[in-house]
Amino acid sequence: MGRQPCCDKLGVKKGPWTAEEDNKLINFILTSGQCCWRAVPKLAGLRRCGKSCRLRWTNYLRPDLKRGLLTESEEQLVIDLHARLGNRWSKIAARLPGRTDNEIKNHWNTHIKKKLIKRGIDPVTHEPLQKEHQDIETSSSPQENSLHSEVNNPSPPAESTKSTGIFDENTSSSQKENCSTLNGETEKLFESLCEDEKLLSYLLGDNEPPLVDFTSWELPNNAQNFGTNIDAFASSDNCATWLLDCQDFGVHDFGLDCFNEVEMSVLETLETNNKKQK
């Protein structure tokens, strides 16, 4: 007996989601919460399979998603985490608030991979592409095996481990100092990570993810520019659409705590823009 399909293939719609479907899903999730994805399409009145609904929600409709390209510091973090974790996109995404595994995976495949190759770095191993032609003697001290030397100044790692230095178990102050090779914003982000012991232990193993209060992170300015780029955020049609929907329903009517100050600012901006358009 073969595996049952995740949904009844007959009568199940596939392909791009319409605004109407989005609204239905958003309304359902906001009023009923996330539970039993298989039941969601039926309860929400959608002709989609539960999987598709979950994917749409997590990758596109979630209110806490950031929009737009990854910042330099985020990209740098992705590279380092990939060196450490490999293609475990969900784990990598968990370290980038507001980013999804799919988004990071796509960005990796379309942008970062090419960048690394251009820099002479194998995007899979994070080692120099022409390893055999490089003199190991001239290569690096352990510090230089850190991501930053890998990326900015390709050199063969002294060991075959994928260690980047930054997230090693023995992360020490001296190693943290190595982070100083980073430029401003990235440095701050890494420092935040380095100082979070629970987070580090999680990254280094398969421990349960710590409960991280991202709002307490000392993020670089650029990582927080979400709030200062509200107009840009609000210009995203879908985002704007659904936020406006929320407006129509009245956010507080949902009894949600998911709207932080930034999102409330977005709503306010949307409201303003909406009035302007009218």
Next chain:
DNA sequence: AAATGGTGCAACCGCAGAGGG
């Protein structure tokens, strides 16, 4: 202006693991 090729992203597919009966 039309054709072609490249790029980026949303969405799908199949598999693996967790959890419950």
Next chain:
DNA sequence: TCCCTCTGCGGTTGCACCATT
């Protein structure tokens, strides 16, 4: 312990958009 269901993950595909010819 086995079986089944459900969820989540990573790889892949399909398509819209844009640039180039």
